[in-house]
Amino acid sequence: MVNGLTRMIEAERRNNTKLNHIETLVTNLQQTLQSQSSLVLKLSGQQQGLSTDLQLTKDENKRLAADLKTAKLMLNEMRNKTETDKIAFAVGRSKSQNLVASTTDIKITFDKIFSNHGSNFDAANSLFRAPVDGAYMFTMTMLSNHGSAGRVYLIRNGAYETEMFGYDTVDAATGTNQVILDLKAGDEVWLKLAKGHAIHGNGASVYFTFTGHLLFTI
Numbered sequence: 001m002v003n004g005l006t007r008m009i010e011a012e013r014r015n016n017t018k019l020n021h022i023e024t025l026v027t028n029l030q031q032t033l034q035s036q037s038s039l040v041l042k043l044s045g046q047q048q049g050l051s052t053d054l055q056l057t058k059d060e061n062k063r064l065a066a067d068l069k070t071a072k073l074m075l076n077e078m079r080n081k082t083e084t085d086k087i088a089f090a091v092g093r094s095k096s097q098n099l100v101a102s103t104t105d106i107k108i109t110f111d112k113i114f115s116n117h118g119s120n121f122d123a124a125n126s127l128f129r130a131p132v133d134g135a136y137m138f139t140m141t142m143l144s145n146h147g148s149a150g151r152v153y154l155i156r157n158g159a160y161e162t163e164m165f166g167y168d169t170v171d172a173a174t175g176t177n178q179v180i181l182d183l184k185a186g187d188e189v190w191l192k193l194a195k196g197h198a199i200h201g202n203g204a205s206v207y208f209t210f211t212g213h214l215l216f217t218i
Helices: 002-085
Strands: 088-093 099-101 112-117 127-129 134-143 150-156 159-166 174-183 188-193 197-199 208-217
Touching: 134 150, 134 159, 134 188, 150 174, 150 197, 188 197
Parallel strands: none
Antiparallel strands: 088 112, 088 208, 099 197, 127 188, 134 174, 134 208, 150 159, 150 188, 159 174
């Protein structure tokens, strides 16, 4: 009977040891689970932060792309304006013979091109063609023929605008004029010698000049 009781006590003791071991395992598992839960929460917070940072980066990239587009547009506008501002010409008549308009007005042609920035002076047709709307300044000078008066008209699109005049004197007389015209793109400006007048020509010198340039766009 004593032996049976001893075996029962020993069995109980082994059961208690197993129970304690199991309780220890449970405790360890609970601690591990708690640690894993904390890690999951931490990682979730980091992921949320990364998502926020990613969205901020995307927004910043969109803003930078918009700024770049605006900068390119401004650069193109500046380049176009720079090219537009390069509008100027200066031409002359160096032919040795005098030009006389006996019975009708004569369009004046030019054989000397001093400058033609923008290529807006049409040498083949002896006229300036405005490329953009703007205020343009034109200057013309001449030397009338000996013993004859010289009258030169400045014409826009076939209509009279102004003129220069050199008096009839024994010696040749100079004439000059300057005017600012508001032109539309495509407007044409040229000079013509009035009927009954003459201008002097000398191959060694350029007495007749016609110049123009853009002051500003409008």
